[in-house]
Amino acid sequence: MLTIGKLSQAAGVKVPTIRYYEQIGLLPEADRSSGNQRLYGQKTLERLCFVRHARDLGFPLDAIRELLRLADQPDMPCASADEIARRQLIAVKERIQRLQALQTELQRMVAQCAHGTISDCRVIDVLGNHDLCLHADHGH
Amino acid sequence: MLTIGKLSQAAGVKVPTIRYYEQIGLLPEADRSSGNQRLYGQKTLERLCFVRHARDLGFPLDAIRELLRLADQPDMPCASADEIARRQLIAVKERIQRLQALQTELQRMVAQCAHGTISDCRVIDVLGNHDLCLHADHGH
DNA sequence: CTTGAAGCTCTAGTTGCTAGAGCATGTATC
DNA sequence: GATACATGCTCTAGCAACTAGAGCTTCAAG
Structure with a gap:
């Protein structure tokens, strides 16, 4: 059994982040020791590694929640996971x-930028005058 | 003189965003009409366009604050703007x-992904097993 | 048995907005 | 002048995805 600190090290996820994931229901509520400290098994470690990897790949937490749900149902078709x-x-x-x-x-x-004064600065100039852009539409 | 709605249209920045910019001191406090509505002149429009353009280019608000400060001092050397x-x-x-x-x-x-069941799904597989990555270190 | 690290809960802050409630004002029409 | 409706006002709360801190308890080592 791992304490939250060990789990943190093993998965490369910070301690408060683990508690946060529990709070938002991404990880199940952890078992507690007699002294009320969280204890984790191998399964949670794997789950957390999964989460971390998906986060590293830029998946939003909602997508990860869905992926975890799918991962728990090995016999379902994987079209949804693929789609995500x-x-x-x-x-x-x-x-x-x-x-x-x-x-x-x-x-x-x-x-x-000619490294002169601000009044000649191309950086300030371009920012103030959108017409000087190559692409007038990098907005959004 | 422009109302906040006209300014919003002219600069392509939403009304609440303009008020937000004023609140955090990115734009100066606006003059008010007799009925307490904000009124803007050409100068603020230019300033707001500057902000919008910089935001579009991904500059954080703090950097923009600094750039605005620099833009107000045309005789200073432009090294700082360049640096930002x-x-x-x-x-x-x-x-x-x-x-x-x-x-x-x-x-x-x-x-x-072979489009079979979850248990064979490469997507779920790779997420759960970091060793299957090309780059073991896309973390951060 | 004491010290210090690690754990706990809870609240609040971060960035850059966005949404809503509940009002006041401005403008166009009748 | 009345009315309707858009636009404006302030204020608070919410979003993602954490992070930081206060103030407390528990655990492991010497």
Whole structure:
């Protein structure tokens, strides 16, 4: 049996975050020792690693909740899990695209800065005057 | 003079967001009409467009606050503005790199899914078993 | 048996807004 | 002038996904 600290180390998830996950129902309520301290078994460790990995991949907690629910039903078809992953993939692709546009813009701003005074600064200039952008529509 | 609604339309920033910006001191306190409604001039419109553009480029509000302060001092050297933009560029580059690693991982997961049952599902499998990742360290 | 680390609960803060309640004001029409 | 309706006002609370702190208890080592 693991204390919350050991579990934290083993899974690479901070102690308060584990308690938070319990609170929002992502992890089941932990068993307690005689002195009211949480005790965890192997199964929770695996579950927490699953959560952590999914978080690292950018899945929102709601999606993870759903994935955990699915993982508990090995005989169901996996279409739903696939669908969730696909959606996440699309979201990631979109964010990459957006960020790449921003990168271009920022690079242009920085490259054109002549290191003079603020009044000549391309950075301030471009920010204040949207027309100077390559892409007029990086908004959202 | 513009009401907050007109300003909102002109700058492409929602009304509550404008009030929020005023509240946190990003925009100065607005003049008021006889009936206590906010009234804005051209200068605030420009300032708000500046903020919006910077937000679109992903600058955090604190950085924008600093950039606005700099924009108000045209005779100062622009090194600080340049520095802020550079930092933002680095942050964007890092986020792109991270997202690209995630994209690879997600693509692999989705591609390997055989559309059978959950117990065979590669998506669930990989999430639960970090060793199946290409990059063992997409954590953070 | 004492000390210090680790655990507990609870509240509040973070970022950048967004939504709603419950009012007051402004404008267009009749 | 009355009425309707959009727009404005303030204030509080909520979102994700934690993080930090206060003030207390329990555990393990020496």
